[in-house]
Amino acid sequence: MDVKDADGGGGGGKGRKRRNICIGIGVCVGIIVIVIIIVVILAFTVFKAKRPVIRIDSIALDDLDVSFDIPRLRVNLNVSLDTTISVKNTNKVGFKYAPSSALLNYRGQLIGEVPIPAGKISAGETAAMNLTLTLMGDRFLSTPEAFSDAMSGALPLNTSTKISGKVNILNMFHVHVVSSSTCDFTVNIANRTVVDQQCKYKTKL
Template identity: 55%
Template sequence: MDVEKANHSRKRNRTCCCIGTTICIIIAIVIVVLILALTVFKAKRPVISYDNMSIKELDASFDITKFKVHLNLTIDVDLSIKNPNKVGFKFSNSTAFLNYRGQLVGEVPVPADEISASETKAMNVSLTLLADRLLSDSDLYSDVKSGVLALSSKIRLSGKVKILGLKFHAVSTSSCDFSIYISNRTIADQTCKYKTQL
């Protein structure tokens, strides 16, 4: 009888030891996963940077009789999108915008893409000013006559980062104010702002 009790007690101790060890291992795994999720694999915001802006096409002429300006303008914009995450960032179709005095005067689609972990991807967009949108703008005549045209551009990328089976929504926005100097066909006074949300 004592032998049976001793065997039963040993089995019980072994069972308790196995259960305790299993619980400790599970807790350790959960702690390691949490530490990785909060450090190495923590979702970080992708950043869009304006690297270079140049005038691809510029033609401005006056119609004095009608007090109008004929303007053709295309700007090449070199962008870079940095993904600081240890996993890929996939963004959906987007659009780059060109504005004049708060009015939308040009837009170009930015196709959906994926950026690998810790990669910086270069991108080029050509923004064309749609002159027909400015036919009724009286400020355009005086701005072109002065030789300086103040514009702004904006791009917003919306996508997802998948970390340890969880999806994080990320939005990166970049905008630049700049001036076109018509006489020497240059871009100056560039001020850019970058904003990201996770």
């Protein structure tokens, strides 16, 4: 009788131990699931990736030299533009962007370029970039309309900037972001001013 009681008591102890282990595993799994759900909710609500906003704040002439070769229907032109660009990171986390360039175009022809080095913008921060775009004379002269536009006193130019990077959410989700801006404007040769400026902005995730 004593032997049977001892065996029965041992079996019950093993059963309770198994139940405790199963309960412990269930609690751990439940906690992990809850944590995952919370992380996903935060990733798609509070830390949801947002579009950084790129703006061209100002375009001003830094230098302008022009001379005409009437017999050859040529124009010698040197133009430098001071451009201020701001990039606002609207995310709750930092935004890292790759090296890029700001481009100066004349009637669809690339005539100037300045590099934008890679960098990082903290959460909610606005980074200002001061760039100097210098016209490449040989490329400008290769455009058929160069002489007539210079003679008219108005040069239609365009600047374009594209910045691409990643938003790292909770060190788990990486969202690729591209933000770009283009500005059409005219350089008035007579009074050395920038007029008729119109800009467009685009961002995609």
